Amino acid sequence: MDFSFTDDQRMIMDYGTRLATRYDRKYWMRHAEQHSFPRELWQQLADDGFIGITVPEEYGGGGAGMIEEMLLTEAMSNQGIPMLQLVVGSTMSLTHLATHGTEEQKRHYLPDACAGRKLFCFAITEADAGTNSIKIKTLAKPEGNGNFRLNGSKTFITAVDSSDYAIVVARTTPFDDVERKTDGFTLFILDLAKPGIEKRRIEVSVPVPESQWQLFFDDVPLGPEDVIGEVGDGFRILFDLLNPERIVVAAQCVGLGRYALDRAVEYANERSVFDRPIGAHQGVQHPLAAAKTEIEMAALMTHKAAWCFDNGEPAGEASNMAKYFGAEASIRAVDAAIQCFGGNAFTKDYGIFDIYPYVRLMRTAPVNREVLLSYIGEKVMGLPRSY
Numbered sequence: 512m513d514f515s516f517t518d519d520q521r522m523i524m525d526y527g528t529r530l531a532t533r534y535d536r537k538y539w540m541r542h543a544e545q546h547s548f549p550r551e552l553w554q555q556l557a558d559d560g561f562i563g564i565t566v567p568e569e570y571g572g573g574g575a576g577m578i579e580e581m582l583l584t585e586a587m588s589n590q591g592i593p594m595l596q597l598v599v600g601s602t603m604s605l606t607h608l609a610t611h612g613t614e615e616q617k618r619h620y621l622p623d624a625c626a627g628r629k630l631f632c633f634a635i636t637e638a639d640a641g642t643n644s645i646k647i648k649t650l651a652k653p654e655g656n657g658n659f660r661l662n663g664s665k666t667f668i669t670a671v672d673s674s675d676y677a678i679v680v681a682r683t684t685p686f687d688d689v690e691r692k693t694d695g696f697t698l699f700i701l702d703l704a705k706p707g708i709e710k711r712r713i714e715v716s717v718p719v720p721e722s723q724w725q726l727f728f729d730d731v732p733l734g735p736e737d738v739i740g741e742v743g744d745g746f747r748i749l750f751d752l753l754n755p756e757r758i759v760v761a762a763q764c765v766g767l768g769r770y771a772l773d774r775a776v777e778y779a780n781e782r783s784v785f786d787r788p789i790g791a792h793q794g795v796q797h798p799l800a801a802a803k804t805e806i807e808m809a810a811l812m813t814h815k816a817a818w819c820f821d822n823g824e825p826a827g828e829a830s831n832m833a834k835y836f837g838a839e840a841s842i843r844a845v846d847a848a849i850q851c852f853g854g855n856a857f858t859k860d861y862g863i864f865d866i867y868p869y870v871r872l873m874r875t876a877p878v879n880r881e882v883l884l885s886y887i888g889e890k891v892m893g894l895p896r897s898y
């Protein structure tokens with residue numbers, strides 16, 4: 512057993528802390544309120560080599576692993592900066608392209624993306640299918656010459672307006688025509704400037720700089736050069752994304768939980784009612800201490816998941832548990848912090864209540880609590896399949 516970090520890993524944590532101190536929570540919230548993408552922060556991450564942290568160096572990336580990506584995410588979130596773009600861009604899109612893209616695709620897309628010049632988002636969710644991604648209907652119809660026509664729609668796609676490309680999950684064979692329900696999916700790199708794409712903004716009540724969108728496709732042309740991996744085999748390669756996504760989101764939850772608790776401790780030591788700091792009242796202190804314990808337990812499981820992933824060990828169990836418990840622990844931590852701040856929690860000045868919508872979102876998205884529990888019940892514990 513070894514719980515220590517390498518010098519490089521410590522350097523990444525220090526970097527994440529410094530970056531998120533420079534581009535701090537106030538900066539981030541200003542962008543959230545204006546719905547404007549934090550370009551300076553993104554460019555700084557790019558200039559310092561952290562956007563494609565897991566992308567091999569030959570394509571302009573950092574050549575590091577999931578542990579490093581998790582530590583960067585955790586360190587930034589510890590300061591109140593959970594970047595959705597790092598999840599949908601770096602984790603869901605760039606890592607995926609670096610793993611499954613052709614040599615030509617990697618050379619064409621990755622250096623620009625790692626340098627912050629081009630941004631990616633990731634589009635799988637559809638209104639009618641929801642959690643049941645097998646039932647997505649967006650169809651990239653093969654035209655017989657290696658080309659496709661894309662028709663259908665996506666919903667809740669993060670950062671469409673600030674992105675140049677979307678990784679789109681589509682069916683190339685409709686559900687009714689496949690032998691196995693996971694057959695017939697294909698992943699495409701879609702240039703968002705192509706004709707036939709309509710974008711409609713969805714207003715959400717979560718203060719984040721990255722906005723959410725519906726995408727509508729009307730006969731959008733796609734070529735063989737846009738296909739990631741094999742035509743019809745997209746679901747298999749989609750599985751590679753699941754654990755990294757869960758690990759990065761769990762790291763955000765851990766960090767935001769710590770951020771809220773740190774603010775609460777500062778406040779509980781300063782604010783005095785009934786002639787003593789409120790932190791001296793056990794009714795204030797114990798919920799914070801319990802929440803801190805849960806957050807650090809979530810951190811351990813998240814670190815284990817990243818370690819399993821990087822060391823080629825099965826990572827599903829730890830990743831699903833980390834995402835489940837990270838979200839639950841961070842919800843409880845932020846709630847304890849809100850209670851500690853009394854009325855001030857609800858003021859814009861203190862900004863404590865503003866943390867809650869994000870951690871609460873993480874119980875629902877990118878994968879909901881119930882799907883994680885079903886995975887744990889079925890795959891880890893051997894209970895019958897429920898859906």
Ligand SMILES: Cc1cc2nc3c(=O)[nH]c(=O)nc-3n(C[C@H](O)[C@H](O)[C@H](O)COP(=O)(O)OP(=O)(O)OC[C@H]3O[C@@H](n4cnc5c(N)ncnc54)[C@H](O)[C@@H]3O)c2cc1C
Pocket residue numbers: 599632633634635636637638640641642643666667668669670715717723872875876877878879880881882885898
């Ligand atoms: C702010 C935000 C950003 C997002 N960004 C992206 C993005 O960038 N790209 C993208 O593709 N998608 C994105 N999503 C979509 C997100 O992944 C989905 O909202 C999520 O997967 C749930 O799908 P749904 O909303 O259709 O819920 P539904 O499928 O309608 O489910 C509703 C609820 O039913 C329950 N439920 C569903 N299935 C089961 C089951 N089998 N067993 C038990 N309970 C179940 C869950 O509690 C779930 O919350 C985003 C969503 C939000 C809100």
